[in-house]
Amino acid sequence: MSFNNLDQLYRSVIMDHYKNPRNKGVIEDGSMTIDMNNPTCGDRIRLTLDIVDDVVKNAKFEGEGCSISMSSASMMTEAIKGHTIEEALKMSDEFTKMMLGEDYEITEDMGDIEALSGVAKFPARIKCATLAWKAFERGTKSSDETTIEEVITDNE
Numbered sequence: 106m107s108f109n110n111l112d113q114l115y116r117s118v119i120m121d122h123y124k125n126p127r128n129k130g131v132i133e134d135g136s137m138t139i140d141m142n143n144p145t146c147g148d149r150i151r152l153t154l155d156i157v158d159d160v161v162k163n164a165k166f167e168g169e170g171c172s173i174s175m176s177s178a179s180m181m182t183e184a185i186k187g188h189t190i191e192e193a194l195k196m197s198d199e200f201t202k203m204m205l206g207e208d209y210e211i212t213e214d215m216g217d218i219e220a221l222s223g224v225a226k227f228p229a230r231i232k233c234a235t236l237a238w239k240a241f242e243r244g245t246k247s248s249d250e251t252t253i254e255e256v257i258t259d260n261e
């Protein structure tokens with residue numbers, strides 16, 4: 106398969122998640138809510154998680170944003186469900202490496218995540234792709250807060 110075809114395949118996977126987002130919505134009785142926005146563009150995401158015994162039992166998101174940010178959120182919620190927080194944070198680390206153009210390891214249970222690998226070539230869009238993952242990191246790495254308002258700063 107040529108790179109062009111691969112790009113085309115990845116593009117269609119991204120658009121499928123954008124048009125048919127998985128896990129869209131809010132978990133009404135979830136254990137954690139994280140709001141995060143990217144002030145440079147105004148895009149925002151609300152991530153709700155249901156975490157039981159350190160396992161992500163459920164994850165949903167809602168928000169407004171570009172196709173990259175929304176499809177990434179859709180892919181992320183699929184990937185982290187059923188995993189421990191530690192496993193999901195490891196996924197986040199690998200995803201960040203992928204965005205930075207470093208060596209990364211994507212496992213099968215991370216679903217369609219690799220479709221976003223091409224974003225690494227467009228630095229301005231990396232924040233789009235990492236918005237949902239940053240929300241997850243901020244929520245699960247915080248101590249006792251259950252609702253966190255977060256803003257991605259320019260130097261992050």
Ligand code: FES
Pocket residue numbers: 143146147148170171172173174232233234236
């Ligand atoms: Fe704002 Fe993508 S353009 S998150």
